[in-house]
Amino acid sequence: MNSVPLNDLSRLCIHTITTKPWSIEIAAKNYSSQGVSGITVWRDALSGRSIKQTGNMLRQHNLRVVSLCRGGFFPGKEPIKRQAAIDDNRRAIEEAFELGTRMIVLVCGADPAQSLEESRKQIHDGIAAILPDAENAGIKLAIEPLHPMYADTRSAINTLAQANDLAETLNSPWVGVAVDVYHLWWDPHLEDEIQRCGKNHNLLAFHVCDWKSPTVDLLYDRGLMGEGCIPIRKIRSWVEAAGFTGFIEAEIFSNEYWKQDQSDFLRNIITSYKKYV
Amino acid sequence: MNSVPLNDLSRLCIHTITTKPWSIEIAAKNYSSQGVSGITVWRDALSGRSIKQTGNMLRQHNLRVVSLCRGGFFPGKEPIKRQAAIDDNRRAIEEAFELGTRMIVLVCGADPAQSLEESRKQIHDGIAAILPDAENAGIKLAIEPLHPMYADTRSAINTLAQANDLAETLNSPWVGVAVDVYHLWWDPHLEDEIQRCGKNHNLLAFHVCDWKSPTVDLLYDRGLMGEGCIPIRKIRSWVEAAGFTGFIEAEIFSNEYWKQDQSDFLRNIITSYKKYV
Numbered sequence: 001m002n003s004v005p006l007n008d009l010s011r012l013c014i015h016t017i018t019t020k021p022w023s024i025e026i027a028a029k030n031y032s033s034q035g036v037s038g039i040t041v042w043r044d045a046l047s048g049r050s051i052k053q054t055g056n057m058l059r060q061h062n063l064r065v066v067s068l069c070r071g072g073f074f075p076g077k078e079p080i081k082r083q084a085a086i087d088d089n090r091r092a093i094e095e096a097f098e099l100g101t102r103m104i105v106l107v108c109g110a111d112p113a114q115s116l117e118e119s120r121k122q123i124h125d126g127i128a129a130i131l132p133d134a135e136n137a138g139i140k141l142a143i144e145p146l147h148p149m150y151a152d153t154r155s156a157i158n159t160l161a162q163a164n165d166l167a168e169t170l171n172s173p174w175v176g177v178a179v180d181v182y183h184l185w186w187d188p189h190l191e192d193e194i195q196r197c198g199k200n201h202n203l204l205a206f207h208v209c210d211w212k213s214p215t216v217d218l219l220y221d222r223g224l225m226g227e228g229c230i231p232i233r234k235i236r237s238w239v240e241a242a243g244f245t246g247f248i249e250a251e252i253f254s255n256e257y258w259k260q261d262q263s264d265f266l267r268n269i270i271t272s273y274k275k276y277v
Numbered sequence: 278m279n280s281v282p283l284n285d286l287s288r289l290c291i292h293t294i295t296t297k298p299w300s301i302e303i304a305a306k307n308y309s310s311q312g313v314s315g316i317t318v319w320r321d322a323l324s325g326r327s328i329k330q331t332g333n334m335l336r337q338h339n340l341r342v343v344s345l346c347r348g349g350f351f352p353g354k355e356p357i358k359r360q361a362a363i364d365d366n367r368r369a370i371e372e373a374f375e376l377g378t379r380m381i382v383l384v385c386g387a388d389p390a391q392s393l394e395e396s397r398k399q400i401h402d403g404i405a406a407i408l409p410d411a412e413n414a415g416i417k418l419a420i421e422p423l424h425p426m427y428a429d430t431r432s433a434i435n436t437l438a439q440a441n442d443l444a445e446t447l448n449s450p451w452v453g454v455a456v457d458v459y460h461l462w463w464d465p466h467l468e469d470e471i472q473r474c475g476k477n478h479n480l481l482a483f484h485v486c487d488w489k490s491p492t493v494d495l496l497y498d499r500g501l502m503g504e505g506c507i508p509i510r511k512i513r514s515w516v517e518a519a520g521f522t523g524f525i526e527a528e529i530f531s532n533e534y535w536k537q538d539q540s541d542f543l544r545n546i547i548t549s550y551k552k553y554v
Binding site: 147152158214 | 309351389390392393397424425428429430435436439462463465488491492493495505506508
């Protein structure tokens with residue numbers, strides 16, 4: 001049975017990249033004035049700023065800082081690249097701590113110069129390497145499986161089953177998974193795997209947008225909820241049946257929407273959220 | 278252990294769409310003069326021609342007609358659309374018979390206006406409806422799972438596991454699967470599922486090309502074997518370990534390559550085949 005519509009915005013979080021033309025200060029002011037409750041901060045939005053003060057600014061706007069996007073990109077054929085990734089993930093953990101969020105989303109990475117099996121092993125080892133830092137800082141790491149069309153360079157973890165396997169192997173309260181409908185909607189095992197990560201207390205985040213037909217760009221043509229073919233409300237019902245009560249995060253990369261007036265776009269996000277999520 | 282390189286062209290088949298700028302007559306002449314052994318015919322290449330005579334022409338060029346591409350596209354929210362698909366698949370079976378090939382590749386279809394589950398049920402029912410016709414004509418139907426990025430409109434069958442399930446449910450010597458590295462290379466269960474369809478005598482076809490990084494178009498940016506990240510020779514070794522000894526079909530959709538001199542492109546296909554397949 002589908003979940004009921006969400007009539008208030010107490011669970012709506014928006015990713016800063018969704019309104020990329022706005023600075024984080026403008027985004028915070030506008031999200032807040034429209035009643036949005038959470039924000040997920042992309043690291044580029046923090047560039048040139050005091051991270052601590054930015055976190056305070058977000059809280060002054062009554063925004064919960066849901067997560068920092070993104071860590072990961074662990075694989076590399078060259079060891080120096082893998083070490084650089086671990087160093088960068090440690091910086092991300094420091095940034096998340098300063099910002100005052102408790103979660104980092106991991107886009108795990110892949111190197112087309114080596115096999116997916118090798119990349120997967122390096123992802124495991126990379127997360128294991130930073131896990132003590134995450135635990136010390138009190139930051140959870142959410143492994144986000146990415147759509148198979150990103151298996152060449154962005155993630156060798158392409159199904160929720162793989163992310164669940166990895167989280168269970170790492171077996172730490174500081175590691176779990178992020179479910180993004182865009183990446184996973186096609187998977188015939190999605191409901192079962194959502195149940196599985198819920199049962200294991202590994203379901204940390206839920207991201208929404210939609211899949212447009214046609215999709216004209218592999219990266220930057222995500223749809224607003226309701227304008228595509230993803231059964232978002234059905235997937236939300238699975239996520240909630242698995243015990244998830246956290247934020248629902250609108251993460252929309254779109255050349256089309258970034259060209260629009262961002263205030264109009266924000267209002268459309270809220271309308272779509274109430275109607276289709 | 279990887280398979281050994283293929284030093285002759287006795288197993289190389291090329292899809293007419295790979296050299297789309299050529300008519301089927303020109304393609305046949307040029308494939309044949311370069312020593313290519315097989316051709317898979319896309320239905321558009323037959324437009325305005327006697328299919329029987331075209332089949333004879335291909336055989337006069339010593340080309341084995343490996344398969345007809347493509348049937349399928351069974352789902353539709355409206356019953357009239359589903360019936361039209363069944364009628365069209367029956368025509369495809371007649372065309373395959375006239376052409377003198379023994380196989381049709383099925384791109385199963387999907388309708389974004391309904392759930393994937395509904396589309397999958399309609400795919401099952403569509404294949405079941407045409408199966409007696411296929412059997413009468415002596416034509417095998419190869420279910421080709423498509424990459425998940427095509428789940429909206431092209432196929433609700435997106436993994437080899439799903440195709441194997443469907444073929445086993447239909448349980449007929451006239452139904453099997455087609456393995457295309459472009460659609461399936463990312464799947465962590467690929468080797469197991471190739472073993473499974475081999476064991477069940479359901480492995481009917483093997484298609485190759487490569488995944489370029491970056492890929493700039495969802496449909497028409499396939500790579501020449503060796504210029505991407507797909508472990509083609511490794512997957513061939515799995516396919517051969519599963520008992521497959523049939524044609525290896527180069528199926529490359531590419532705006533870039535279609536712009537090139539097609540004779541140069543054909544020579545590059547042959548070089549890539551020997552070096553990377």
